[in-house]
Amino acid sequence: MQAFLAPAKLNLFLHVVGRRDDGYHLLQSVFRFLNYGDTVEIEVRQDGEIRRLNHVEGVPEAIDLAIRAAQLLKQTTGCTLGADIQVTKHIPMGGGLGGGSSDAATVLLALNRLWGLNLSRQQLIDLGLQLGADVPVFVFGESAWAEGIGEKLQPIKLEPACYAVLTPNIHVSTPAIFSKKELTRDTRLAKIAAFSKGYGHNDLEPVVCSMYPEVAAALDWLKQFGDARMSGSGASVFVELPSMEAANKVVAEKPSGMRGFAAQGLDIHPLRENANEQLGSRQAG
Numbered sequence: 671m672q673a674f675l676a677p678a679k680l681n682l683f684l685h686v687v688g689r690r691d692d693g694y695h696l697l698q699s700v701f702r703f704l705n706y707g708d709t710v711e712i713e714v715r716q717d718g719e720i721r722r723l724n725h726v727e728g729v730p731e732a733i734d735l736a737i738r739a740a741q742l743l744k745q746t747t748g749c750t751l752g753a754d755i756q757v758t759k760h761i762p763m764g765g766g767l768g769g770g771s772s773d774a775a776t777v778l779l780a781l782n783r784l785w786g787l788n789l790s791r792q793q794l795i796d797l798g799l800q801l802g803a804d805v806p807v808f809v810f811g812e813s814a815w816a817e818g819i820g821e822k823l824q825p826i827k828l829e830p831a832c833y834a835v836l837t838p839n840i841h842v843s844t845p846a847i848f849s850k851k852e853l854t855r856d857t858r859l860a861k862i863a864a865f866s867k868g869y870g871h872n873d874l875e876p877v878v879c880s881m882y883p884e885v886a887a888a889l890d891w892l893k894q895f896g897d898a899r900m901s902g903s904g905a906s907v908f909v910e911l912p913s914m915e916a917a918n919k920v921v922a923e924k925p926s927g928m929r930g931f932a933a934q935g936l937d938i939h940p941l942r943e944n945a946n947e948q949l950g951s952r953q954a955g
């Protein structure tokens with residue numbers, strides 16, 4: 671089996687700027703990857719079967735985004751090969767850290783290479799979008815300014831940073847938050863040049879905090895260390911700290927009833943170079 675990282679992400683800010691006719695929300699956000707994530711192990715099968723080797727609590731195989739990514743890639747390309755896939759989860763599920771989406775993107779990127787498909791990064795991004803709004807950015811593979819529903823992506827340069835990330839032991843449903851009447855959907859559109867450290871806010875945060883006091887409490891506690899925010903639709907909250915030592919110290923002191931980890935920003939997805947090569951070889955060929 672070959673092992674690949676599926677990194678977690680943070681939304682450094684998240685503005686809801688509109689709503690499409692199909693109900694999906696138009697967003698502006700900066701995505702940053704973390705050097706912390708799930709491990710996806712893959713072995714090619716010659717018989718064409720796609721099999722999940724692990725059990726994920728609460729995620730039947732039929733809805734597992736890692737498996738659905740492999741099936742979609744196989745259907746789309748007509749590839750006759752298969753794969754054994756084993757995901758070791760570290761990213762809290764439904765935590766606003768993009769775990770399932772990242773697993774899916776890692777499977778797309780890894781199988782593109784292992785099955786010798788030579789799809790371009792853009793083709794993989796388009797496939798990823800069919801699986802979820804958060805998948806494209808992981809295929810894009812670097813810190814990004816995101817617009818649309820998360821599929822319009824521009825690279826953005828971010829300063830190195832360390833974070834403490836806390837996740838209360840609750841599950842926030844993304845569709846439930848987006849469907850709330852109280853959600854503001856009219857934050858003014860900004861340009862990428864407006865971004866600097868501390869920019870913006872998360873429009874989903876007040877809605878989640880009013881429904882889940884555990885998230886409000888985690889945020890309040892974390893705010894003693896800096897400009898703490900919620901990532902995505904929660905429940906995870908994070909704060910930037912000056913060093914990994916400081917981040918680890920915050921995590922060690924966290925209140926009970928939540929998980930936590932310390933991590934550094936990761937500028938490039940470990941599989942990004944591979945995607946570039948594929949793109950390059952297609953263009954060259």
Ligand SMILES: C[C@@](CO)(OP(=O)(O)O)[C@H](O)COP(=O)(O)OP(=O)(O)OC[C@H]1O[C@@H](n2ccc(N)nc2=O)[C@H](O)[C@@H]1O
Pocket residue numbers: 681684693694695696697765766767768771801802803804805818819820844845848901902903904
């Ligand atoms: C909010 C964000 C921010 O990064 O992250 P998470 O909290 O999930 O990590 C994402 O936009 C989530 O992306 P993802 O979790 O892939 O969402 P999807 O599966 O595509 O959509 C789940 C549901 O959320 C709502 N949804 C999602 C994205 C979006 N831009 N507008 C929406 O209204 C829709 O009701 C949709 O049916």
Ligand SMILES: Nc1ncnc2c1ncn2[C@@H]1O[C@H](COP(=O)(O)OP(=O)(O)O)[C@@H](O)[C@H]1O
Pocket residue numbers: 728729733734735736757761762763764765766767768769770771773844902903904
């Ligand atoms: N491989 C996977 N890992 C985690 N969750 C998955 C996976 N496949 C499907 N899901 C589903 O996606 C939901 C959202 O999970 P996740 O992507 O971790 O969180 P979020 O979208 O909040 O960042 C889960 O509750 C689960 O039902």
